[in-house]
Amino acid sequence: MTDKQWQTLVNVINGEIFDPLPVGLIIDSPWLPNWYGIPILDYFSNDDLWFRANIKAIETFPEVMFFPGFWSEFGMCSEPSAFGARCSFPQNEFPHPHKCIHSVEEISRIAKPDPQMDGLGPLILNRLKINRKRIEDAGHKIRFSVSRGPLNIASFLMGTTEFLTALLTHPEEIHAMIRIITDYLIEWHELQKSSFSDIDGMLVLDDIIGFINEEQFREFGLPYFLEIFNRNVTIKFLHNDANCMESIRCLQEMGVNLFNMGYGTDLNQLKELTDNQITMLGNIPPRDVLAKGKPGDVMRSVRESIEGLKEKSRVILSCGGGMPPGVATKNINAFIQALL
Numbered sequence: 001m002t003d004k005q006w007q008t009l010v011n012v013i014n015g016e017i018f019d020p021l022p023v024g025l026i027i028d029s030p031w032l033p034n035w036y037g038i039p040i041l042d043y044f045s046n047d048d049l050w051f052r053a054n055i056k057a058i059e060t061f062p063e064v065m066f067f068p069g070f071w072s073e074f075g076m077c078s079e080p081s082a083f084g085a086r087c088s089f090p091q092n093e094f095p096h097p098h099k100c101i102h103s104v105e106e107i108s109r110i111a112k113p114d115p116q117m118d119g120l121g122p123l124i125l126n127r128l129k130i131n132r133k134r135i136e137d138a139g140h141k142i143r144f145s146v147s148r149g150p151l152n153i154a155s156f157l158m159g160t161t162e163f164l165t166a167l168l169t170h171p172e173e174i175h176a177m178i179r180i181i182t183d184y185l186i187e188w189h190e191l192q193k194s195s196f197s198d199i200d201g202m203l204v205l206d207d208i209i210g211f212i213n214e215e216q217f218r219e220f221g222l223p224y225f226l227e228i229f230n231r232n233v234t235i236k237f238l239h240n241d242a243n244c245m246e247s248i249r250c251l252q253e254m255g256v257n258l259f260n261m262g263y264g265t266d267l268n269q270l271k272e273l274t275d276n277q278i279t280m281l282g283n284i285p286p287r288d289v290l291a292k293g294k295p296g297d298v299m300r301s302v303r304e305s306i307e308g309l310k311e312k313s314r315v316i317l318s319c320g321g322g323m324p325p326g327v328a329t330k331n332i333n334a335f336i337q338a339l340l
Contacts, residue, residue, distance in 0.1 A: 001069045001143050006200075009065060009316075010234060013257050013279045017313045020339040021306060024065040024281055025332075026239065026260060026322040027057060029075050030094060034325065039092040044074055051131045055138055060329065063336050065316070067237070067260075067281075068144035068203045070135055072127040074120045079148050080156040082119025082184065083110055099159045104170045107177045110157075115188040125195055132196070144237070145192035145199050149206025150181040150224050164211060167220060174220065182224040189231060201235030204228060210242025210262070217247045222254065229255040237281075241321030248273050263320025268310050279314040284335070286319035291326045295334035302338035 001009070008022055033043035036053035043050055054070050075095040077087035085097035101107060115121045128135075128142055135142065154177055155163045167174050185204075193199045209221050229236050236255050240247070241262030251259060251274055260281040261270060267280050284290055289301045302317060309315060317339060 001065060001141065002139050003141070005065045006141070006143055009258075012314060012316060013235065015313050019312075021312060022065060022316050023063060023336060023339060024067055024316040024318050026067045026281075026318070028071045028073055028322060030325050031323040031327060032057060034092070035327070035329075040094065041089055041091050044089065044095070047127055047130050050127065051134055055134075058138070058140065061332055061336065064332070068146050068201070069140060070128070070131070070142060071146060072124045073146070074124065076148070076156060078120050078124060079153045079185075079188075080119075082113035082115065082121055083153070083157055083181075085157060087120075097156045099157060099162070101158045101177075104166050104173050107173045110177065110180055112180050112184050112187075115184065115191045121188060121191075125192065128196065141198040142196040143198060144201040144203045144235070145189040145231075145233075146203045147185050147188055147205075149204045149209070150178050150185060150228070151208035151212075151221060152206040153181050153185075154178060155208045160208070160211075163208075167212070167216065171219075178220060178224055182227055185228055189228070193231070193233070200233050201237060202229070202231055202233050203237040203239065205239040207240055207242040209247050210240050210244055212246065214246040214249070217250065221247065222250050225250075225254045239322070244270070251278055260318065260322075261320060265320075267305070267315065268308070271311060271314070276311055276314055279316060281316045281318045283320045284318065286321050286324040290319050290331055290335070291324045293331065295330050298331045298334040299338040302335055306339075 012018065012022060029040055029043060032053050033040045036056055038049055043053060058066060077095045077097045080097035081087050083100065085100045087095060087097050089095045113119060189202055209217055235258055237258040238256045239260040244261050244265060248270060256278060258279045258281060261283060263283055263285045265283065267283050270280055284301050284305060289297055305317065
């Protein structure tokens with residue numbers, strides 16, 4: 001993000017109303033490589049192509065705040081790799097980690113990884129260091145530390161069904177695993193922040209919190225997210241594009257001030273449930289409108305979303321979730337044009 005974009009973001013979170021409303025999009029490997037015209041594996045394995053893809057998006061759509069901005073990542077393999085998960089990287093498909101905890105009994109064998117040495121984290125950090133000067137020469141800065149959330153990572157290590165089942169049948173062991181993951185994530189965010197002086201925000205992505213009820217979230221999620229978000233940064237950004245209604249009332253308690261939800265939830269309702277204290281990033285249908293729709297469909301959806309807002313403070317127009325695969329340049333331009 002540029003200094004101007006960052007200040008706009010801070011002002012929106014502080015309640016300033018903008019006309020037109022700002023637009024922000026989460027972009028990463030599901031969309032960016034193929035939009036740029038390269039295979040996903042090339043994007044992951046070549047620092048120069050990674051930079052060129054990101055700078056191309058920024059230069060093509062200067063009106064858009066891209067989150068987190070120059071996202072260095074290896075898809076869902078980024079954090080599970082540190083815990084020993086085998087990771088597969090197809091040529092032009094999304095990478096995926098394989099579960100490495102095959103029974104509840106194996107949880108006791110895992111140890112907290114070192115974010116400076118273990119898994120793909122060091123490569124993620126080094127990519128940013130290699131490209132830092134080019135990023136700053138382009139007028140941008142590295143603003144966010146980023147990670148998946150503890151429940152999301154646990155589900156990859158065990159398997160989603162197995163994790164959610166064990167959460168009910170073996171709560172003590174699950175707490176022990178989430179404790180180790182959380183301790184790692186705290187160190188990982190601190191390492192990122194200490195490596196880049198301009199980091200003043202954090203982004204945590206966890207869809208698994210949408211698979212449990214409020215009581216379960218308060219036991220297995222809230223205490224750990226409170227620790228993770230207890231950082232000295234201005235922007236505390238949570239992404240959950242699964243069901244958010246069971247956890248939405250906890251966001252303020254967690255310290256979250258920017259939230260990206262899944263499509264299908266009403267922005268007005270979310271704003272009411274959070275006392276309009278959390279900036280909402282959404283909520284245009286990502287696949288059926290932004291990816292599969294025509295430019296006219298995108299413009300119509302954006303305008304209907306704006307017209308339906310009861311309160312226009314603390315809103316950044318976006319899609320529900322991250323940018324999906326296959327979104328064409330013309331549809332992003334239509335999104336921007338609809339705001340003017």
